[in-house]
Amino acid sequence: MRPYNFSAGPAALPEPVLRQAAEEMLDWHGCGMGVMEMSHRGKEFISICEDAEHTLRELLAVPSNVRILFMQGGGLGENAIVPMNLSRGGAVDVVVTGSWSQKSLKEAGRYADARAAASNEASGHTELPAPATWALRDEAAYVHVCSNETIHGVEMHTLPDLAALGSRAPLVVDCSSHILSRPIDWSRVGLAFAGAQKNIGPAGLTLVFVRDDLLGHALPICPSAFDYSVVAANGSMYNTPPTYGIYMAGLVFHWVKAQGGVAEMDRRAAEKAALLYGYLDDNGGFYRNPVAPGARSRMNVPFFLADERLNEAFLTGAREAGLLQLKGHKSVGGMRASIYNAMPLSGVQALVNHLQDFARRHG
Amino acid sequence: MRPYNFSAGPAALPEPVLRQAAEEMLDWHGCGMGVMEMSHRGKEFISICEDAEHTLRELLAVPSNVRILFMQGGGLGENAIVPMNLSRGGAVDVVVTGSWSQKSLKEAGRYADARAAASNEASGHTELPAPATWALRDEAAYVHVCSNETIHGVEMHTLPDLAALGSRAPLVVDCSSHILSRPIDWSRVGLAFAGAQKNIGPAGLTLVFVRDDLLGHALPICPSAFDYSVVAANGSMYNTPPTYGIYMAGLVFHWVKAQGGVAEMDRRAAEKAALLYGYLDDNGGFYRNPVAPGARSRMNVPFFLADERLNEAFLTGAREAGLLQLKGHKSVGGMRASIYNAMPLSGVQALVNHLQDFARRHG
Numbered sequence: 001m002r003p004y005n006f007s008a009g010p011a012a013l014p015e016p017v018l019r020q021a022a023e024e025m026l027d028w029h030g031c032g033m034g035v036m037e038m039s040h041r042g043k044e045f046i047s048i049c050e051d052a053e054h055t056l057r058e059l060l061a062v063p064s065n066v067r068i069l070f071m072q073g074g075g076l077g078e079n080a081i082v083p084m085n086l087s088r089g090g091a092v093d094v095v096v097t098g099s100w101s102q103k104s105l106k107e108a109g110r111y112a113d114a115r116a117a118a119s120n121e122a123s124g125h126t127e128l129p130a131p132a133t134w135a136l137r138d139e140a141a142y143v144h145v146c147s148n149e150t151i152h153g154v155e156m157h158t159l160p161d162l163a164a165l166g167s168r169a170p171l172v173v174d175c176s177s178h179i180l181s182r183p184i185d186w187s188r189v190g191l192a193f194a195g196a197q198k199n200i201g202p203a204g205l206t207l208v209f210v211r212d213d214l215l216g217h218a219l220p221i222c223p224s225a226f227d228y229s230v231v232a233a234n235g236s237m238y239n240t241p242p243t244y245g246i247y248m249a250g251l252v253f254h255w256v257k258a259q260g261g262v263a264e265m266d267r268r269a270a271e272k273a274a275l276l277y278g279y280l281d282d283n284g285g286f287y288r289n290p291v292a293p294g295a296r297s298r299m300n301v302p303f304f305l306a307d308e309r310l311n312e313a314f315l316t317g318a319r320e321a322g323l324l325q326l327k328g329h330k331s332v333g334g335m336r337a338s339i340y341n342a343m344p345l346s347g348v349q350a351l352v353n354h355l356q357d358f359a360r361r362h363g
Numbered sequence: 364m365r366p367y368n369f370s371a372g373p374a375a376l377p378e379p380v381l382r383q384a385a386e387e388m389l390d391w392h393g394c395g396m397g398v399m400e401m402s403h404r405g406k407e408f409i410s411i412c413e414d415a416e417h418t419l420r421e422l423l424a425v426p427s428n429v430r431i432l433f434m435q436g437g438g439l440g441e442n443a444i445v446p447m448n449l450s451r452g453g454a455v456d457v458v459v460t461g462s463w464s465q466k467s468l469k470e471a472g473r474y475a476d477a478r479a480a481a482s483n484e485a486s487g488h489t490e491l492p493a494p495a496t497w498a499l500r501d502e503a504a505y506v507h508v509c510s511n512e513t514i515h516g517v518e519m520h521t522l523p524d525l526a527a528l529g530s531r532a533p534l535v536v537d538c539s540s541h542i543l544s545r546p547i548d549w550s551r552v553g554l555a556f557a558g559a560q561k562n563i564g565p566a567g568l569t570l571v572f573v574r575d576d577l578l579g580h581a582l583p584i585c586p587s588a589f590d591y592s593v594v595a596a597n598g599s600m601y602n603t604p605p606t607y608g609i610y611m612a613g614l615v616f617h618w619v620k621a622q623g624g625v626a627e628m629d630r631r632a633a634e635k636a637a638l639l640y641g642y643l644d645d646n647g648g649f650y651r652n653p654v655a656p657g658a659r660s661r662m663n664v665p666f667f668l669a670d671e672r673l674n675e676a677f678l679t680g681a682r683e684a685g686l687l688q689l690k691g692h693k694s695v696g697g698m699r700a701s702i703y704n705a706m707p708l709s710g711v712q713a714l715v716n717h718l719q720d721f722a723r724r725h726g
Binding site for chain 1: 365366371372378381384386405435438442444447474565566568611685
């Protein structure tokens with residue numbers, strides 16, 4: 001058995017997906033070429049790409065007026081690409097809930113009058129500011145949220161209803177690190193984006209979901225390769241797309257579907273999170289998670305040992321127990337367990353067993 | 364035996380590289396993770412990335428004042444990223460030799476006063492304008508050339524010596540489709556870039572070589588993720604790099620090295636090109652290549668049947684003979700054989716055999 005890999009991203013992939021990719025590496029479906037060797041304009045790759053898009057659309061019930069784009073540049077790229085396409089140089093409201101939305105706010109400032117509509121910085125990014133308290137501007141071109149903060153482990157369990165808050169601005173959602181772990185309420189979303197390397201597949205592929213009516217407003221300085229309307233008009237083939245990443249993502253989409261779809265991923269995420277947070281909240285103070293219960297991420301679980309001098313021993317013991325990449329992000333410290341779709345319940349149980357065992361030996 | 368794949372890109376990879384990738388898919392060097400599943404900040408991936416850079420630097424004898432960056436966005440992305448980083452909003456001279464440099468000229472116009480210093484358009488992009496005829500401006504921030512035009516099959520066999528032409532501007536070279544097929548004279552280069560999907564590896568990885576003194580001049584609207592100085596300062600890890608592409612590229616670099624390095628690739632390229640052009644020039648007029656002999660690409664060989672009604676029959680017969688992806692680019696028509704490093708001499712010989720056989724049967 002392979003070790004359990006808790007990396008925050010690039011992250012563990014389902015083993016059957018890796019096995020299939022290995023088997024098809026030299027010859028995809030008898031065509032005599034591996035997927036990496038195919039022209040993106042040939043019928044083989046076009047069928048792979050169309051199938052990936054179709055399966056993703058089905059999994060997330062993406063409505064027909066929302067385009068799916070396969071792009072490059074990751075979340076940090078999108079922090080610039082979104083305002084270049086949507087801001088029209090006007091006002092942009094950003095809800096700051098952790099490192100990622102903070103970076104989005106800063107980068108949007110290059111292209112627009114970007115302001116924090118709310119911030120949880122005072123709490124150390126451990127609570128979610130209530131939407132009713134957000135200072136939204138009437139003239140905002142869009143409102144940006146990060147619906148799962150990978151570093152701080154804060155998740156929006158429902159997307160805000162901007163219309164109910166009196167705003168007519170489209171909502172932009174960075175959902176990189178929890179996409180496909182729960183349904184998305186598209187009636188509340190104008191644009192969503194996700195780097196693939198957390199819950200989908202290899203780094204270097206970015207998924208963008210954009211409502212038709214938001215296309216066509218890019219600033220003149222927006223590079224053609226990152227202009228959503230150019231990418232959409234060319235079916236994500238304006239420039240050569242990250243073909244192998246799209247193929248791997250397609251394999252993951254089929255794996256999710258075979259497991260029971262997003263509804264089943266949602267159920268498993270709830271089960272895994274309940275198990276891990278349950279122990280972190282009830283272990284006699286040896287470990288703690290600092291995030292407010294209603295704001296806790298089901299994907300990224302930062303936690304701390306009360307005695308941080310034990311951190312190295314904890315990580316060493318974890319590795320010996322086959323539990324990999326548990327070290328926390330350098331900006332936060334401590335530990336972090338990322339338990340994406342590809343992490344089975346047995347992996348979370350193994351982690352809890354190690355947590356208990358380590359606490360017993362060192363408590 | 365696998366068929367011979369003449370795709371212009373994404374293109375054939377060396378079979379031993381694909382075999383190794385398949386073998387390591389679930390577990391890289393016993394670490395318990397596949398390469399796609401590793402944190403880019405972990406020691407395993409950092410060693411992969413450093414090794415790839417080191418091997419590439421060795422293969423191309425890249426001097427220490429030239430940084431190697433692993434980026435995303437491909438050649439079309441660089442068409443915007445280069446002027447955002449280097450133009451300072453001033454003058455940019457572009458030598459137009461085919462589709463790719465024409466696109467570079469157009470895109471640079473978003474950020475700078477971009478002009479064609481020369482153009483081979485009147486010849487149908489079949490000749491190289493002599494450097495002595497280029498209209499270079501004293502104030503140009505840089506001069507852009509595409510040293511191998513993938514679509515038109517035109518290659519610069521030596522890079523221009525701008526200093527000898529009286530210019531002090533740095534030379535920017537798009538060498539996407541012939542990188543690693545010949546040495547690069549770095550004394551003539553300020554910046555070079557290459558999409559990996561032609562002669563190196565998977566689509567979605569872009570290599571940028573940039574001289575130290577050209578860093579730090581990005582326009583304020585340059586996205587952080589595409590600011591060379593930001594990427595350089597973070598060792599290509601400002602955003603999550605396309606980790607699997609870097610790994611595959613590293614395997615290809617080691618394969619090139621094991622074959623005898625760039626000098627051996629250079630020798631083989633000359634041999635393969637001589638064989639194919641030799642036949643295309645001497646077959647009784649059944650086939651022809653339109654490019655001026657001194658400007659012919661050793662990587663991308665467009666050719667035409669005198670009777671274009673035979674095109675479909677030619678492609679069908681080629682597929683049956685195990686010769687794939689020979690259809691020409693839609694903007695040029697006809698056929699195109701891309702014979703990158705991964706294409707053995709035996710593949711070119713098989714193509715020539717098919718050319719002869721088809722001409723005999725249909726001539």
